[in-house]
Amino acid sequence: MTIKLYDLAAANPKIMFGPFSWRSRMALLHKGLDFEVVPWRWSDPNIGPKGLASVPVLHDGDNWIGDSWDIALYLDKQYPDKPTLMHGAEGQAAAQFVMSICGAMVFPGAIPAAVYQAYQILDETSKPLFRKSREEMFGCTLEAIHVGEEKGKAGLAAALVPFNETLASAPFLGGDSPTYADFALFGVLKWVDIVSSYRVIDDSSDVGKWFVRLENMYNGYARDVPTVRNTR
Known part of the structure; x- marks a missing residue:
């Protein structure tokens, strides 16, 4: 199955x-x-x-x-016979640390660029449910949260500074190959990338190069998925 x-x-x-x-x-x-x-x-x-x-x-x-x-x-x-995601307790701790940074910095940096654009692509039945949930969470309207392209890019870039420093000296957060720590950050950034009408991530940055590296892995699976920009 x-x-x-x-x-x-x-x-x-x-x-x-x-x-x-x-x-x-x-x-x-x-x-x-x-x-x-x-x-x-x-x-x-x-x-x-x-x-x-x-x-x-x-x-x-x-x-x-x-x-x-x-x-x-x-x-x-x-599936212990398949490539591991976390390499034991140390890998789990590293992944949880990255997830905590995503929650404290990356999501807040991405939300102004992404959340209203995510709302706009939903079906009409889902839109009011999403709006109610998120406006209760943020304490303001989706329109009040939303920023334009320049501020959206700048806000996300500022949130990614710690990861740029790490990825300047290693191809992945997991070292020579990706681990779940990489996928924890990638998931947030792929969300922004899919829903945005513009490329939010700076491809010339170390995080941007890492993002493209992961997009191209696994036969280009993440690179080739439908996004707002390539689907009509």
């Missing part, structure tokens, strides 16, 4: 952009596992027998796993 991964879809179901789902996609690719991505919208019913209400959700045989971190732990435990 093919593994299924549920991801957040736009009105155009070809565009799927959940930041946490992208962490799981990259983990599956790194493991070399065959999988199918299933589009899910905010207005769709909860997923699976557990009634999971957010994505990603992984369905593998009789197992239904929600939350990208739990999915990563499951994949390493369930």
Whole structure:
């Protein structure tokens, strides 16, 4: 049975952009596992027998796993013969550290550029649900959060400074090859990249070069997915 991964879809179901789902996609690719991505919208019913209400959700045989971190732990435990995601306790700690920086810095740096653009590509039934959820979270309207291209790029670049310093001396956060720490950051940036009408990431920066490097891995899977800019 093919593994299924549920991801957040736009009105155009070809565009799927959940930041946490992208962490799981990259983990599956790194493991070399065959999988199918299933589009899910905010207005769709909860997923699976557990009634999971957010994505990603992984369905593998009789197992239904929600939350990208739990999915990563499951994949390493369930498929130990495949390339590891975290190299034991030290790798888990490194990945959790990167996730904490993403939560404290990268998401806040990306949200002004991305969240209103993400709203705009949703189907009409999902839009009010998304708006209500996010405006309650941020305490203001989506329009008030949104910034233009120049400020969007600058805000994200400022949030990525610590990663630029690290990636100036190594091809990946995991060293010579990617680990889940890389996928944790990549998921956030791929979300921004997919929903934005412009390229938010500076390709000339060390993070930008790392991002392109990961996009080109696994037969260019992440490079070739539909985005707002290449899909009509």
